[in-house]
């Protein structure tokens with residue numbers, strides 16, 4: 456059986472804890488590898504080595520660090536297919552979707568090439584008599600990232616890119632479900648010129664996460680995953696004096712107004728609800744048609760589209776709309792929630808419970824489900840299902856639909872489909888959710904904006920990527936200076952690069 460270890464001080468190393476987790480091929484249900492789960496001692500040793508490597512990197516001029524990112528971009532593009540293949544085989548998502556996962560991470564690395572600009576401080580000339588005042592952004596030292604299974608390339612890249620280009624060393628604890636791509640990215644960063652020790656990829660579970668939270672050297676922790684774990688990591692990390700940002704779960708609502716282009720809205724909902732088997736924190740899982748007539752038209756437009764969805768293994772290439780979910784446990788949980796929906800009185804309009812794929816009977820495939828007449832008190836409405844299940848809640852008015860999105864405990868993303876500018880503008884202003892789509896179902900901001908939800912979808916002050924990431928991974932220092940005036944040395948005539 457293939458064993459997957461860690462990336463420490465510039466090389467792959469085997470785990471020493473003796474503990475492992477299974478890595479599945481979700482399409483077949485087979486265990487394809489075992490990933491080592493680090494002990495606290497392994498994690499602490501990786502942090503100590505990172506701390507030793509960081510001062511020289513922090514002192515390297517930012518333009519040189521940015522050049523490493525520039526080369527990293529080239530290498531990721533070179534290996535795009537290889538990365539996507541490894542990603543699909545462990546996660547299960549389709550090959551084009553796996554490339555999208557790498558691509559959305561790559562865009563943040565492209566943004567990091569501008570780090571020298573983002574790291575500039577501020578300056579006040581003559582803040583007092585002979586006094587200048589300036590601020591600088593310095594790396595926090597050693598930062599850490601704990602990432603989820605559903606974007607095994609994108610989210611590690613969102614974390615490691617800004618942290619490293621800001622001059623930090625970085626400890627990545629990726630998901631134990633799909634650990635191969637983060638290790639491949641570490642190899643590429645080394646090839647791009649990153650000195651050894653600055654990026655340590657430590658595979659593991661709760662033991663290594665707790666070791667990160669309790670390690671005194673680590674100054675900042677970025678987490679992405681489910682809300683209960685986000686909340687736990689936020690409180691333990693903060694209690695230990697760290698800077699912490701945690702991004703959690705979601706239940707994203709999409710309002711469909713009576714004036715919406717119904718064909719466009721239905722296409723958008725099917726892509727956003729069932730793409731990646733619903734395993735996206737920005738997936739739309741609740742449709743809110745306004746008015747009975749709109750709801751009837753929506754269901755009529757959705758059903759044939761959903762019934763046509765092609766579910767299969769990534770090896771089928773472009774012929775598949777979505778693949779299996781990540782584990783048998785995830786599948787069982789989705790099907791359990793579907794049962795509660797039926798028991799609690801929702802109408803199951805498209806029933807995927809008996810979905811079977813010939814030749815892949817042991818794979819973790821879940822057929823598409825569509826519920827109508829869902830109400831606020833049902834488990835399928837309250838819970839993040841993280842599967843191919845779309846719930847329709849019929850609303851009488853726009854205010855009622857807006858209230859649904861506002862009252863839900865999660866506030867990651869939301870969308871409205873309408874032709875009316877006033878309604879769209881009102882929605883964008885009033886809704887208490889972090890990322891809003893207007894006739895756009897999955898409004899994931901681009902790399903130079905920032906990504907983050909509200910309410911129980913995020914804990915901490917700053918968002919991911921964009922300028923916020925550089926604020927999160929640096930500390931501000933402000934200097935007030937006064938010098939005796941006087942003429943300095945003679946002249947220099949050569950024009951020299953900043954080495």
Ligand code: NAD
Nearest residue numbers: 602603604629630660661664680681684702703704705736
């Ligand atoms: P998860 O919370 O189970 O795991 C996330 C990370 O936490 C993993 O690295 C895992 O090893 C670690 N972990 C798990 N249990 C732990 C415990 N008890 N103590 C300490 N660490 C623990 O999440 P997941 O299933 O990998 O990912 C899916 C979740 O992530 C969904 O809820 C999804 O909405 C969310 N997500 C959110 C965003 C966002 O930006 N808001 C993005 C992607 C995914």
